[in-house]
Amino acid sequence: MEMIQQMGERAREAASALALAGAEEKNGALAAIAAALGQNTGEILAANRADLDAARADGMAPAMLDRLALDEKRVQSIAAGVEEIIALPDPVGRTDAGWTRPNGLSITRVRVPLGVVGIIYEARPNVTADAAALCLKSGNACILRGGKEAVKTNIAMAGVMRQALEKAGLPADAVQLVEDTSRETSRQMMGANGLIDVLIPRGGAGLIRAVVENATVPVIQTGVGNCHVYVDSPCDLEMAVNIIQNAKCSRPSVCNAAETLLVHREMADRFLPMAKAALDRYQVQLRGCPITREILGDTVVPATGEDYATEYNDYILAVRVVGSLEEAVAHIRRYSTGHSEAIVTSDYQHSQQFTRQVDAAAVYVNASTRFTDGGQFGLGAEIGISTQKLHARGPMGLEALTTTKYIVLGSGQVR
Amino acid sequence: MEMIQQMGERAREAASALALAGAEEKNGALAAIAAALGQNTGEILAANRADLDAARADGMAPAMLDRLALDEKRVQSIAAGVEEIIALPDPVGRTDAGWTRPNGLSITRVRVPLGVVGIIYEARPNVTADAAALCLKSGNACILRGGKEAVKTNIAMAGVMRQALEKAGLPADAVQLVEDTSRETSRQMMGANGLIDVLIPRGGAGLIRAVVENATVPVIQTGVGNCHVYVDSPCDLEMAVNIIQNAKCSRPSVCNAAETLLVHREMADRFLPMAKAALDRYQVQLRGCPITREILGDTVVPATGEDYATEYNDYILAVRVVGSLEEAVAHIRRYSTGHSEAIVTSDYQHSQQFTRQVDAAAVYVNASTRFTDGGQFGLGAEIGISTQKLHARGPMGLEALTTTKYIVLGSGQVR
Numbered sequence: 001m002e003m004i005q006q007m008g009e010r011a012r013e014a015a016s017a018l019a020l021a022g023a024e025e026k027n028g029a030l031a032a033i034a035a036a037l038g039q040n041t042g043e044i045l046a047a048n049r050a051d052l053d054a055a056r057a058d059g060m061a062p063a064m065l066d067r068l069a070l071d072e073k074r075v076q077s078i079a080a081g082v083e084e085i086i087a088l089p090d091p092v093g094r095t096d097a098g099w100t101r102p103n104g105l106s107i108t109r110v111r112v113p114l115g116v117v118g119i120i121y122e123a124r125p126n127v128t129a130d131a132a133a134l135c136l137k138s139g140n141a142c143i144l145r146g147g148k149e150a151v152k153t154n155i156a157m158a159g160v161m162r163q164a165l166e167k168a169g170l171p172a173d174a175v176q177l178v179e180d181t182s183r184e185t186s187r188q189m190m191g192a193n194g195l196i197d198v199l200i201p202r203g204g205a206g207l208i209r210a211v212v213e214n215a216t217v218p219v220i221q222t223g224v225g226n227c228h229v230y231v232d233s234p235c236d237l238e239m240a241v242n243i244i245q246n247a248k249c250s251r252p253s254v255c256n257a258a259e260t261l262l263v264h265r266e267m268a269d270r271f272l273p274m275a276k277a278a279l280d281r282y283q284v285q286l287r288g289c290p291i292t293r294e295i296l297g298d299t300v301v302p303a304t305g306e307d308y309a310t311e312y313n314d315y316i317l318a319v320r321v322v323g324s325l326e327e328a329v330a331h332i333r334r335y336s337t338g339h340s341e342a343i344v345t346s347d348y349q350h351s352q353q354f355t356r357q358v359d360a361a362a363v364y365v366n367a368s369t370r371f372t373d374g375g376q377f378g379l380g381a382e383i384g385i386s387t388q389k390l391h392a393r394g395p396m397g398l399e400a401l402t403t404t405k406y407i408v409l410g411s412g413q414v415r
Numbered sequence: 416m417e418m419i420q421q422m423g424e425r426a427r428e429a430a431s432a433l434a435l436a437g438a439e440e441k442n443g444a445l446a447a448i449a450a451a452l453g454q455n456t457g458e459i460l461a462a463n464r465a466d467l468d469a470a471r472a473d474g475m476a477p478a479m480l481d482r483l484a485l486d487e488k489r490v491q492s493i494a495a496g497v498e499e500i501i502a503l504p505d506p507v508g509r510t511d512a513g514w515t516r517p518n519g520l521s522i523t524r525v526r527v528p529l530g531v532v533g534i535i536y537e538a539r540p541n542v543t544a545d546a547a548a549l550c551l552k553s554g555n556a557c558i559l560r561g562g563k564e565a566v567k568t569n570i571a572m573a574g575v576m577r578q579a580l581e582k583a584g585l586p587a588d589a590v591q592l593v594e595d596t597s598r599e600t601s602r603q604m605m606g607a608n609g610l611i612d613v614l615i616p617r618g619g620a621g622l623i624r625a626v627v628e629n630a631t632v633p634v635i636q637t638g639v640g641n642c643h644v645y646v647d648s649p650c651d652l653e654m655a656v657n658i659i660q661n662a663k664c665s666r667p668s669v670c671n672a673a674e675t676l677l678v679h680r681e682m683a684d685r686f687l688p689m690a691k692a693a694l695d696r697y698q699v700q701l702r703g704c705p706i707t708r709e710i711l712g713d714t715v716v717p718a719t720g721e722d723y724a725t726e727y728n729d730y731i732l733a734v735r736v737v738g739s740l741e742e743a744v745a746h747i748r749r750y751s752t753g754h755s756e757a758i759v760t761s762d763y764q765h766s767q768q769f770t771r772q773v774d775a776a777a778v779y780v781n782a783s784t785r786f787t788d789g790g791q792f793g794l795g796a797e798i799g800i801s802t803q804k805l806h807a808r809g810p811m812g813l814e815a816l817t818t819t820k821y822i823v824l825g826s827g828q829v830r
Binding site: 218351372394404411 | 634779782821830
């Protein structure tokens with residue numbers, strides 16, 4: 001516990017100062033960080049080259065290497081991301097509600113920072129700056145623990161940000177990076193009750209599960225998306241083709257991509273060949289139920305129950321023909337991870353039934369699941385997409401990094 | 416896992432139906448439950464007598480026996496409590512926010528039930544009806560696990576409520592009681608991810624700690640209150656006496672009672688004798704710092720660091736003289752459980768500084784900490800008082816038993 005305990009105590013101190021900082025002060029620090037990232041691009045890229053060399057020597061796959069790699073343009077874009085946060089409204093200090101009781105007590109519920117936010121993440125080094133900037137703007141200190149693959153890059157970026165914070169007159173310990181990327185430091189973070197107010201894991205399903213199962217600190221679960229598109233009867237078939245193509249193919253690796261296509265029996269004969277033609281252009285592998293294979297032929301792989309439960313994050317799509325809207329809803333209820341679910345329909349009643357009965361962070365009518373995103377929703381930026389129900393659900397912007405306190409002003413009232 | 420798994424699956428089914436029930440339907444069921452509790456008072460009291468006999472044979476302390484005991488009047492008051500929930504506004508279906516994106520997507524954030532709420536509680540049988548009624552009104556199914564001391568009473572009450580639910584046309588499994596009160600069933604509840612959406616422990620600090628430490632299901636931590644009253648300089652001394660007397664003595668066993676009195680050095684000589692006179696009437700034992708003992712004499716027990724960290728829930732009060740507001744805030748930061756903290760002051764600047772710098776669910780100026788309560792705050796009823804920062808903070812009314820979902824209506828938008 002020693003190391004994280006020390007960092008946690010320094011973070012709490014920093015958080016006390018940050019909670020009292022006004023938006024101008026925090027925005028000044030963000031501007032300083034953005035400028036410093038630009039000015040120190042050389043140092044950051046040198047560290048990144050060392051990480052890349054080590055990763056290549058370790059046999060890292062090309063897709064992963066690409067996630068890890070920075071160049072001048074990517075660092076510029078990270079700095080621009082920090083600058084964009086300056087323009088977002090500061091949620092801290094906002095009064096959410098207020099009223100006066102019959103005994104004269106004035107009660108207001110005011111937004112305040114959470115305190116200390118812990119982020120455990122994997123290979124993408126941009127998270128280091130993104131998460132730090134969002135935490136800073138919302139008045140939180142953060143403890144960042146990235147993956148070992150990016151550790152030199154992260155150390156360089158965190159160093160640059162900490163210097164900028166100090167120059168801007170805020171405590172450097174508002175942003176701390178855990179340089180020891182052993183399992184032990186994650187374990188310590190997960191048990192740092194009283195020091196870390198919330199843990200947000202960002203990465204693959206394995207990482208998220210490990211944190212949820214092992215943490216005693218409150219966790220916000222993010223980003224596991226087994227998303228469905230249900231093509232109802234009646235509907236606009238061209239719209240449906242467009243939507244499933246976009247939901248599957250525009251970026252298959254992300255959590256808001258579709259993984260299963262459900263099709264009403266009445267539309268299947270016409271729709272499935274249209275959908276297949278569109279998906280073939282992206283070489284999407286289809287894994288279908290018996291009826292799908294009857295209609296589309298044996299090139300479709302037979303789907304198993306496990307296929308319906310899998311978040312492929314790849315050019316693979318499970319397909320199932322259903323007899324009714326109810327059957328589609330039941331399928332979704334069974335397999336959904338509660339992220340994003342869509343219906344394509346031209347029936348008003350069905351649209352209502354679907355949005356009421358499907359339990360997910362975002363339920364769509366006639367639009368792609370790919371819109372579940374802080375930027376697309378207009379929240380400005382996001383720290384993650386919550387797939388749990390407590391505290392925050394769906395894209396989490398700055399407000400999700402705050403809590404409230406009641407301020408009660410009296411004139412001597414007793415009970 | 417078998418038993419809670421089965422209950423959990425039945426609860427999920429019931430929750431799906433409940434989520435779609437309108438306020439009228441749910442209010443009808445609440446009225447039926449209130450009536451049934453009245454009509455079956457005899458059966459409930461007989462079960463309660465059996466519990467009391469067993470508890471007496473087991474040597475239960477009189478104060479605990481009193482918490483467990485029901486009589487006709489107490490059952491009536493439990494039924495009246497259920498009826499009061501009918502009048503509260505239904506949070507489900509309320510649109511919290513909504514906007515249209517430049518691409519024409521209409522996004523609304525709508526309140527929906529959490530799903531299945533698990534409550535683990537101790538001896539008070541009134542929780543069985545209170546919690547079930549609040550969960551029902553907010554559209555949630557609940558799984559209730561009370562203490563073994565009250566098990567017969569709880570079985571009788573849950574049976575009556577389940578019958579009333581069925582008569583009212585809602586699934587009986589919306590309210591399920593775990594009749595096996597072994598540790599094993601708590602353990603299963605704590606690990607029932609995917610079946611139970613949130614666990615709320617209600618009871619002593621030991622129970623709450625055990626649930627927070629062992630649960631992988633999200634937990635809302637409630638009701639640990641090491642609350643402070645700080646008597647500032649300058650302030651109205653009579654008001655200060657009134658407030659500390661009320662905060663300590665009006666009901667010492669509850670979480671919003673004060674446990675430590677902090678006094679500014681400049682007020683101590685005049686204030687402490689006044690406070691002692693008032694507290695002596697309730698035979699409050701004082702445990703003081705050296706200056707307190709200098710002023711009040713040796714009848715004051717010397718206070719240790721542990722005294723400042725203790726939630727006595729009794730007629731005991733720790734007292735410490737501080738040199739400044741900053742020192743008071745630092746003391747509170749060190750020992751507070753984040754429940755309720757009060758300053759008594761007549762200085763505007765100090766009131767601002769205290770409410771900004773103290774991090775707690777409720778921060779008071781010139782009022783007793785005893786007001787931190789759903790009823791006193793005007794929320795109508797409460798399922799508990801959250802002392803954590805995620806999801807809900809402070810008194811939790813019906814809204815704290817809901818979450819949101821985004822409903823996104825499009826016309827074919829893709830990204």
